Amino acid sequence: MSTVVMEQRKRIHPHKFTLWVGVASIVMMFAGLTSAYIVKRNQANWVTFDLPVMFWYSTVVIVISSFTLYLSNKAFRQREMAKYRGLVVATLLLGIIFVIMQVVGFNLLWLKGITLTKNVSFSFLYVILGLHALHVIGGVVALVVLFAKAFSSKVRNYNIVPLEVISTYWHFVDALWIYLLIFLLLIR
Amino acid sequence: MSNIATIQEADVHGAHETHHEHHHHETFISKYVFSQDHKMIARQFLITGMIWAIIGGLFSVLFRLQLGYPNSTFPWLEDLLGQWAKGGKLQPEFYYALVTMHGTILVFFVLTAGLSGTFANFLIPLQIGARDMASPMLNMLSYWFFFLASIIMFSSLFVQTGPASGGWTIYPPLSALGDASSGSKIGMDLWLVSMAMFIVSSLLGGLNYISTILNMRTKGMSMTRLPLTIWALFFTAVLGVLSFPVLLSGAILLLFDRNLGTSFFLSDIVVNGKILPNEGGSAILFQHLFWFLGHPEVYIILLPAMGMSSEILSVNSRKPIFGYMAMVGSLFAIAILAFLVWAHHMFVTGLNPLLGAFFVLLTLLIAVPSAIKVFNWLTTLWRANIRFTPAMLFAIGFVSFFISGGLTGIFLGNSALDIHLHDTYFVVAHFHIVMGVASFMGMFAGVYHWFPKMYGRFLNNTLAYIHFWITIVGAYLIFWPMHYEGLAGMPRRYYDFSMWESFKMFTGLNEFISFVSMIVFAAQLLFVFNFFYSIFKGRKVTTQNPWGANTLEWTTPIRPGHGNWPGEIPEVHRGAYDYGKDGREFIPQTEPVGEHESHH
Ligand code: HEM
Numbered sequence: 001m002s003t004v005v006m007e008q009r010k011r012i013h014p015h016k017f018t019l020w021v022g023v024a025s026i027v028m029m030f031a032g033l034t035s036a037y038i039v040k041r042n043q044a045n046w047v048t049f050d051l052p053v054m055f056w057y058s059t060v061v062i063v064i065s066s067f068t069l070y071l072s073n074k075a076f077r078q079r080e081m082a083k084y085r086g087l088v089v090a091t092l093l094l095g096i097i098f099v100i101m102q103v104v105g106f107n108l109l110w111l112k113g114i115t116l117t118k119n120v121s122f123s124f125l126y127v128i129l130g131l132h133a134l135h136v137i138g139g140v141v142a143l144v145v146l147f148a149k150a151f152s153s154k155v156r157n158y159n160i161v162p163l164e165v166i167s168t169y170w171h172f173v174d175a176l177w178i179y180l181l182i183f184l185l186l187i188r
Numbered sequence: 189m190s191n192i193a194t195i196q197e198a199d200v201h202g203a204h205e206t207h208h209e210h211h212h213h214e215t216f217i218s219k220y221v222f223s224q225d226h227k228m229i230a231r232q233f234l235i236t237g238m239i240w241a242i243i244g245g246l247f248s249v250l251f252r253l254q255l256g257y258p259n260s261t262f263p264w265l266e267d268l269l270g271q272w273a274k275g276g277k278l279q280p281e282f283y284y285a286l287v288t289m290h291g292t293i294l295v296f297f298v299l300t301a302g303l304s305g306t307f308a309n310f311l312i313p314l315q316i317g318a319r320d321m322a323s324p325m326l327n328m329l330s331y332w333f334f335f336l337a338s339i340i341m342f343s344s345l346f347v348q349t350g351p352a353s354g355g356w357t358i359y360p361p362l363s364a365l366g367d368a369s370s371g372s373k374i375g376m377d378l379w380l381v382s383m384a385m386f387i388v389s390s391l392l393g394g395l396n397y398i399s400t401i402l403n404m405r406t407k408g409m410s411m412t413r414l415p416l417t418i419w420a421l422f423f424t425a426v427l428g429v430l431s432f433p434v435l436l437s438g439a440i441l442l443l444f445d446r447n448l449g450t451s452f453f454l455s456d457i458v459v460n461g462k463i464l465p466n467e468g469g470s471a472i473l474f475q476h477l478f479w480f481l482g483h484p485e486v487y488i489i490l491l492p493a494m495g496m497s498s499e500i501l502s503v504n505s506r507k508p509i510f511g512y513m514a515m516v517g518s519l520f521a522i523a524i525l526a527f528l529v530w531a532h533h534m535f536v537t538g539l540n541p542l543l544g545a546f547f548v549l550l551t552l553l554i555a556v557p558s559a560i561k562v563f564n565w566l567t568t569l570w571r572a573n574i575r576f577t578p579a580m581l582f583a584i585g586f587v588s589f590f591i592s593g594g595l596t597g598i599f600l601g602n603s604a605l606d607i608h609l610h611d612t613y614f615v616v617a618h619f620h621i622v623m624g625v626a627s628f629m630g631m632f633a634g635v636y637h638w639f640p641k642m643y644g645r646f647l648n649n650t651l652a653y654i655h656f657w658i659t660i661v662g663a664y665l666i667f668w669p670m671h672y673e674g675l676a677g678m679p680r681r682y683y684d685f686s687m688w689e690s691f692k693m694f695t696g697l698n699e700f701i702s703f704v705s706m707i708v709f710a711a712q713l714l715f716v717f718n719f720f721y722s723i724f725k726g727r728k729v730t731t732q733n734p735w736g737a738n739t740l741e742w743t744t745p746i747r748p749g750h751g752n753w754p755g756e757i758p759e760v761h762r763g764a765y766d767y768g769k770d771g772r773e774f775i776p777q778t779e780p781v782g783e784h785e786s787h788h
């Protein structure tokens with residue numbers, strides 16, 4: 001009755017595709033927040049302020065972390081496992097440093113009197129950047145889990161898909177940060 | 189299951205290595221509780237949804253008691269609800285809580301999770317020819333997040349100050365200020381946390397549905413051969429993935445306003461004679477965020493019902509669906525427009541009239557794809573040799589309600605009329621008919637049609653016919669008169685109309701509506717009984733393809749195991765709607781196209 005089907009059609013790995021759809025959905029969340037920001041900006045009581053320099057440094061850090069993760073993918077493909085591990089650890093640390101720098105940035109703002117509840121424009125900043133930092137933490141956790149798995153399993157697993165999925169996510173969160181930074185600089 | 193199947197599965201699902209191992213040694217827990225089999229997850233969604241439907245339905249009966257018999261007392265109510273029904277009369281605060289919970293439960297937990305969760309999970313892999321979802325793990329998580337959301341929402345019913353009571357649309361300031369009402373306290377926080385979990389669940393589900401449909405179709409299953417059910421579930425998932433995050437952002441801002449003192453949605457508010465320090469926020473902003481989800485949400489509820497009804501109408505008409513590509517195109521148009529009309533819920537918020545005019549135009553444009561669909565359903569039925577199975581009756585009922593409710597949408601879509609009709613029972617009638625009842629009709633059609641595939645048994649037909657006739661007649665009797673009440677200005681969300689002279693004329697009508705709603709509720713219990721009885725005692729399915737349908741799910745064993753097809757996944761050679769072609773009643777999708785076959 002039916003012909004044998006050996007392989008299902010798979011143009012792009014379903015997990016990667018799933019991630020891209022997830023990215024679209026995260027974009028919508030930030031689109032919601034940033035458009036709310038734009039709407040509010042045009043109303044009374046909007047106070048503008050300068051971003052701390054710390055956010056520039058953290059930008060550098062997160063960009064470098066994307067780069068190290070990119071290199072670790074390359075190392076993985078060439079089966080240079082020691083190099084790969086080193087680079088993943090570097091990425092992890094950079095991710096954590098980024099989050100710490102964001103917190104420090106928040107602290108500097110706070111000390112200048114730019115607190116969460118004082119003005120809606122301040123509140124938006126904390127919520128939007130805080131949610132972004134949470135997404136970075138999500139990436140860090142994913143990398144840790146991936147790493148822990150690689151060490152705990154007895155069998156060598158050369159499946160690159162999980163690493164690629166996490167990397168795509170990481171680069172996305174990096175790009176998202178740059179977008180948010182530009183957004184906050186231009187629209188104020 | 190044979191070894192070949194296992195190898196196949198490993199092969200096809202290289203994506204998740206743990207998958208094939210686990211069907212060898214299934215425990216009770218891995219089979220029924222933390223199952224990763226899409227068919228089991230579908231049944232979990234369905235049964236959880238049914239439990240919620242009973243609760244949500246019961247709530248409506250309770251508050252209809254107040255509306256229909258505002259001057260009577262029911263001592264048993266006090267026994268049942270204690271302080272909420274002092275002296276046998278629902279307290280106003282609790283009345284609002286019931287209305288809010290009714291809306292929340294039916295819209296989100298039943299007609300979103302219960303409907304999409306059940307049928308997307310069940311039908312996508314079976315109808316596109318896949319062994320499971322792209323990520324069975326995320327799929328399982330999707331159910332458990334829904335479960336968690338359910339537990340939190342359920343527990344909010346039992347807190348001292350009661351569950352959320354500001355309406356299913358949770359507009360601030362009622363939802364933003366703990367002091368605004370008793371339902372604005374912990375009940376509201378629980379509502380928000382529960383909805384956050386719910387949104388995560390919908391997103392995980394939606395991601396999976398989309399990538400499964402796009403990436404895991406069997407050989408020969410091109411997009412233009414997909415059954416319309418799958419197309420509808422696809423657009424539903426796209427709508428969900430793009431609109432729920434926006435509601436999530438609104439909910440997060442609301443949580444901040446409530447608990448951390450921010451003022452996103454608050455400004456110049458006086459509570460108990462005290463001016464609050466909040467300033468600079470805007471309550472209207474929340475409405476934009478809410479309705480940006482809210483309008484797509486109504487289509488998230490409706491599209492699965494459309495898709496299933498299309499399929500069931502064609503199968504039981506023994507005719508191809510009329511205008512397959514037009515059906516897909518109109519789904520697409522509806523999905524796009526769904527994102528562009530949200531402000532029609534906000535015509536009375538002081539919206540700029542020019543902007544309002546654009547929203548009127550875009551809103552009325554939805555009538556075009558809607559009309560195309562209706563036309564195609566009717567032409568499919570036209571001169572058909574119809575088999576009036578229970579599923580078919582419900583599918584026809586779906587079309588009927590979609591027409592009735594769509595027409596009143598055109599009234600409301602005109603801002604000039606809406607200014608009069610907004611927040612009256614006219615709106616209540618509109619959305620219950622077009623969304624509530626129509627989608628329930630589609631969902632029942634789906635359950636009656638696919639129950640044999642889910643449980644290997646049939647539902648009882650006599651009970652099914654009784655269920656259908658009471659439901660369709662009852663639903664019209666309940667909701668049709670509400671149009672008149674709305675036109676006469678009767679506002680929605682009021683606790684007691686007997687105080688107004690102008691609404692005295694509706695006293696009898698309100699009582700009648702309440703009376704009918706109890707009967708309709710009882711008919712649903714009949715369905716619930718039929719459902720659970722038939723799982724164990726229903727007539728057994730003995731043939732692979734009891735309805736003579738073309739789609740792939742009927743090529744699996746009567747009770748498909750994990751992996752769906754014991755051998756290879758069949759290849760597809762044609763679209764899903766070759767009914768009554770060349771003198772043959774139906775030609776399954778797996779049959780190669782014959783040399784002399786006609787084209788149509
Ligand atoms: C031709 C198609 C339709 C048009 C033009 C239309 C128009 C409208 C308008 C203008 C309103 C706002 C009324 C008001 O609050 O004053 C409304 C409310 C509503 N509509 Fe529709 N509608 C259409 C179809 C649908 C469909 C297909 C669904 C669901 C499946 C739906 C669900 C709802 C709901 C749930 C509400 C009320 C929400 C609330 O305030 O609680 N509508 N509709």
Ligand SMILES: [Cu+2]
Binds near residue numbers: 482483486530533
């Ligand atoms: Cu709408």
